Amino acid sequence: MRMSELSERSGLPVASIKYYQREALVPFGEHTSANQSQYGEAHVDRLRLVRALIEVGGLTVASAKAVLAAIDNTEMPLDWAFGIAQRAASKSVPVVDDAPGAEAVQRVSALIDDRGLLVTDINPGRPIVARVLESYEALGRSELIDTLPAYLDAAMIVAAADLGAVGAAGERAAGERAAMTETVVVGTVLGDALFAGLRRIAQEHLSHTYYPAPTEAYDIDCEDEEE
Amino acid sequence: MRMSELSERSGLPVASIKYYQREALVPFGEHTSANQSQYGEAHVDRLRLVRALIEVGGLTVASAKAVLAAIDNTEMPLDWAFGIAQRAASKSVPVVDDAPGAEAVQRVSALIDDRGLLVTDINPGRPIVARVLESYEALGRSELIDTLPAYLDAAMIVAAADLGAVGAAGERAAGERAAMTETVVVGTVLGDALFAGLRRIAQEHLSHTYYPAPTEAYDIDCEDEEE
Numbered sequence: 001m002r003m004s005e006l007s008e009r010s011g012l013p014v015a016s017i018k019y020y021q022r023e024a025l026v027p028f029g030e031h032t033s034a035n036q037s038q039y040g041e042a043h044v045d046r047l048r049l050v051r052a053l054i055e056v057g058g059l060t061v062a063s064a065k066a067v068l069a070a071i072d073n074t075e076m077p078l079d080w081a082f083g084i085a086q087r088a089a090s091k092s093v094p095v096v097d098d099a100p101g102a103e104a105v106q107r108v109s110a111l112i113d114d115r116g117l118l119v120t121d122i123n124p125g126r127p128i129v130a131r132v133l134e135s136y137e138a139l140g141r142s143e144l145i146d147t148l149p150a151y152l153d154a155a156m157i158v159a160a161a162d163l164g165a166v167g168a169a170g171e172r173a174a175g176e177r178a179a180m181t182e183t184v185v186v187g188t189v190l191g192d193a194l195f196a197g198l199r200r201i202a203q204e205h206l207s208h209t210y211y212p213a214p215t216e217a218y219d220i221d222c223e224d225e226e227e
Numbered sequence: 228m229r230m231s232e233l234s235e236r237s238g239l240p241v242a243s244i245k246y247y248q249r250e251a252l253v254p255f256g257e258h259t260s261a262n263q264s265q266y267g268e269a270h271v272d273r274l275r276l277v278r279a280l281i282e283v284g285g286l287t288v289a290s291a292k293a294v295l296a297a298i299d300n301t302e303m304p305l306d307w308a309f310g311i312a313q314r315a316a317s318k319s320v321p322v323v324d325d326a327p328g329a330e331a332v333q334r335v336s337a338l339i340d341d342r343g344l345l346v347t348d349i350n351p352g353r354p355i356v357a358r359v360l361e362s363y364e365a366l367g368r369s370e371l372i373d374t375l376p377a378y379l380d381a382a383m384i385v386a387a388a389d390l391g392a393v394g395a396a397g398e399r400a401a402g403e404r405a406a407m408t409e410t411v412v413v414g415t416v417l418g419d420a421l422f423a424g425l426r427r428i429a430q431e432h433l434s435h436t437y438y439p440a441p442t443e444a445y446d447i448d449c450e451d452e453e454e
Contacts, residue, residue: 045366052362079434086427117432125431128424132417135279139272143395144414150388151418152425154381159429161377163437168370187371188430190359191378195426196419197355198379200313202386203415204352205344207306210390 003029006039010047017047023061025050025068049182057189063088067185074177078166081181085188090124100130107133111148158195162187230256233266237274244274250288252277252295276409284416290315294412301404305393308408312415317351327357334360338375385422389414 006029007014020026026046029037049071053064070076070084108130112119119126136144166183173179233256234241247253253273256264276298280291297303297311335357339346346353363371393410400406 048365052366056358056362078438079431082430082434086430090423090427112428117428118435119428119431123428123431125424125427128420129428131283132421132424135283135417136413138275139279139409139413141392141396141410141413143392143399143410144417146395147385147388147392147414147418148421150384150391151422152429154384155422155425155429156433157377157381157384158374158426159433161374161381162426162430163433164377165368165370165374167437168373169368172370182366183368183370186363186366186368187374190362190371191374192419192423192426193355194359194375195378195382195422196317197352197359198382199385199389199419199422200317200352201339201344201346201350201356202379202382203309203313203389204306204346204350206383206386206390207309208345210394211305 001039003037003039006043006047009044010051012047012051020047020050020061023065025061025065049186052186053189056193057089057186058193059088059189067189071178071181071185074181076181078180078184081184082188085185087124089189089192090128100127100134104130104134104137111152115152158191162191228266230264230266233270233274236271237278239274239278247274247277247288250292252288252292276413279413280416283420284316284413285420286315286416294416298405298408298412301408303408305407305411308411309415312412314351316416316419317355327354327361331357331361331364338379342379385418389418 001009003014003017007017010017012020017026021028026043029039029043032038046068050064050068053059053067054061059067067085067088070081105126108126111129112126133145133148136142162184165187166180169183170176170180228236230241230244234244237244239247244253248255253270256266256270259265273295277291277295280286280294281288286294294312294315297308332353335353338356339353360372360375363369392414393407396410397403397407
C-alpha cells in the first residue's frame with residue numbers, strides 16, 4: 001500500500017508517520033520509485049502499537065523506542081520485557097521525580113519481605129510507593145497508610161491477570177515470542193490507565209452507597225430492580 | 228512564625244510559597260509590619276497539602292485550586308468532593324485527551340450495568356476505560372480485554388479501602404468534615420500512584436514465579452526460607 005493508505009489504516013496523519021520513521025520507531029517502506037514507497041501489514045500493526053503507547057499510554061518517544069526494542073528482541077526473557085515496560089510507563093507517574101527518604105524506602109522493603117515477595121532493589125514501584133507513604137505521613141493521614149494491605153491485595157489480583165494475559169497470548173500465537181512481549185508491553189503501559197478509570201467507577205458506586213446524597217443532584221443512569 | 232520558618236517547616240522554598248499565595252492556593256499571613264508577616268500552623272498544614280497534590284499527585288495549579296475549594300467548603304456532600312478530586316486527578320491520566328468511540332463507551336456501560344453499579348454518565352472513569360479497551364481491540368490483544376473483570380474486582384477492593392479511610396478519618400476527627408474531605412482528596416489523588424507502584428512490585432514477583440530467568444542476571448534482595 002502507499003503512504004496515503006497507511007495513514008488511513010493506522011489512523012495517523014502522514015506527518016506523524018514520517019516523524020516516527022525519522023525517530024526509528026517505525027521502519028521506512030520499500031522504495032518503488034524516486035519518491036514513492038510501498039508498505040505492508042507489518043507497518044500498519046507497528047503504527048497502531050506506536051499510537052497506543054504514545055497517545056493512550058502517555059509514553060515519550062524515547063520510552064516508546066525502548067519498549068519497541070524489547071518487543072523486537074526475541075531473545076529477551078519475558079520478565080526483562082516487563083521490567084523495561086514498567087520503567088517506561090513509570091515516567092508518567094509523577095511521584096518518581098524526587099527520591100524518597102530512607103525511612104519510607106525501608107517501610108516498603110518491610111512490606112515486600114512480610115509478604116515474601118521476590119522483588120529486586122531496582123523495581124520502579126519501590127520509590128513510587130515510598131513517596132506516597134511519605135506524603136500520607138507528612139499530612140498526618142494515618143488512615144490512608146492503613147489502606148496499604150488492601151491496595152497490595154488488589155495489585156496482586158491485577159498482576160495475576162496481567163501475567164495470565166501473557167500466557168493466553170502465548171497459547172493463541174503458539175508460543176510466538178513477539179506476541180507475548182507485545183502483550184506484556186501493551187498491558188503494562190495501558191493497564192495503569194485502565195485501573196485508574198475503573199477505580200473512579202468503583203469509588204463513585206461505593207460513595208453513593210456509603211454517603212448517599214439527594215438523588216436529584218445527580219443524573220443517575222442506572223435502573224436497578226426495575227420490575 | 229516568620230516566612231523563613233514557614234519555608235523550613237513546609238519544605239518549600241520561599242519563592243514557591245509566594246507563588247502559591249499569589250495563585251490563592253495558600254492564604255497570606257498577618258501583616259505585623261510594613262514588610263513582615265506572621266504565619267501559623269494552619270499555613271504549614273495547607274502548604275504541605277498543596278505540595279502533596281502538586282509535587283506527588285501531579286495536579287496542575289488550577290486542579291489543586293478546585294480540590295482545595297472542595298476541602299474548604301464544609302457544606303459540600305462527601306461524594307461531590309470525590310467527584311471533584313477524581314476529575315482533578317484524571318488530568319494526569321493521558322488517555323482522556325481524545326473522546327472514545329460509541330462502541331467502546333457502550334461496552335463500559337454494559338460492564339457497569341452487569342455489575343449493578345450506580346455510576347453517573349459524567350464519571351471520568353468511563354472515557355478512560357473506553358479508550359484503553361479501544362486500543363486493546365485495535366491492537367488485536369483480546370487476551371488483555373479478558374483482564375477486565377479481574378481489574379474491576381481489584382478496583383472494588385481499592386475503592387472500599389478508600390471509603391473505609393474516609394470513615395476512619397471521620398471517627399478520628401469526631402466527624403469533622405474538613406478532615407474527611409482532606410482524606411477523600413489526598414487518597415483519590417495519590418492513590419493512583421500508590422496502586423501503580425504496588426502493581427509493579429506484584430508484577431515482578433509473579434513474573435519471577437511464572438517465567439523464571441537465570442537468577443545471576445538479577446540482584447534479588449530477598450532471602451526466603453532461610454533457616
